Amino acid sequence: MKALEEAIVEWGEGIGTDIVKVDRFLNHRIDTALVTEMGQEIAGHFRDDAPSVILTVEASGIALAVTAAQALGMLPVVFAKKHAASTLRGEMYAETIRSFTRDITYDMRCASYCIMPHDRVLIVDDFLADGEATRGMLSLVRQAGASCVGVAVAIEKAFQKGGRTLRDKGIRVLSLAAIREIRDGKILFQEG
């Protein structure tokens, strides 16, 4: 998606060979117009798959999940939790996740009422890198007995294994921008 690639070039920051900072427009300060347009783009790709619910994980995926949900006719959004809250109780689905950016392990959780066996789940997130968060969400979908219609992310780090692993499993993956390489602070995109 051209507008997103332009924002990454203008506002993003490549650090080392594998970190992309998009705090200025995506996951700390949000460019609301851009994220709304990104949600519409996701909706255009998945409308025919008739998703019934959007699943993301707190916190950076929520804005994009909501705008995609709006564009898909006001679908419900579920955001899986990373942190235990005193109000989160009852039957849960859970999966242990290793976070690449934070270098920690956490339990991704979702109450069982959030996803029903008949649900057609569209997974939405800000980043797809090694695919850990997506693996966790796919596990929640599986535990619910539901099906996944696909995975839509803002930014895929195509030099990491997440996207390839999902596609090899036959899962449809849409990345609005796919980064091929970060070199000398320069962010290079995949063609096509």
Place this chain on the structure above:
Amino acid sequence: MKALEEAIVEWGEGIGTDIVKVDRFLNHRIDTALVTEMGQEIAGHFRDDAPSVILTVEASGIALAVTAAQALGMLPVVFAKKHAASTLRGEMYAETIRSFTRDITYDMRCASYCIMPHDRVLIVDDFLADGEATRGMLSLVRQAGASCVGVAVAIEKAFQKGGRTLRDKGIRVLSLAAIREIRDGKILFQEG
């Protein structure tokens, strides 16, 4: 706001005398249509104050902040962070917060580029209870040298001190639903 009060009655859960669970439509599973309408309601109340940016805190405030930002003409949204990320660096504003629901202390942080001295900040959050999170966000606004046009929350626990403290300071507070009391699992709203 009638639609929100109805959702609280139908889907919410009162626990003890002070906990309101709204996980089923607001802060775990999101009713996108309702949250979009809530954003429009907030916009209607604050449009004349010409806010230039919306400030919230991860994670449960993000959906409402985004829909309010859309309704206010695609304002940028800043969500303050509760957790350190390897990609969050540079000059920061920070405030130590005591969380009521989690019974923990955390540092609320925001990069200095997020809020400029000329900004007119509208603070948006899901809950206003003892006012700790709001106090933190007001501190970030102050550290940035910006001004706050008001505070909009989905649900005010009017039996806790947060709302009163803010109003006593002359800060405009909009709560879309104000809960007077939780008694025997029943959630009772304030009149007007």
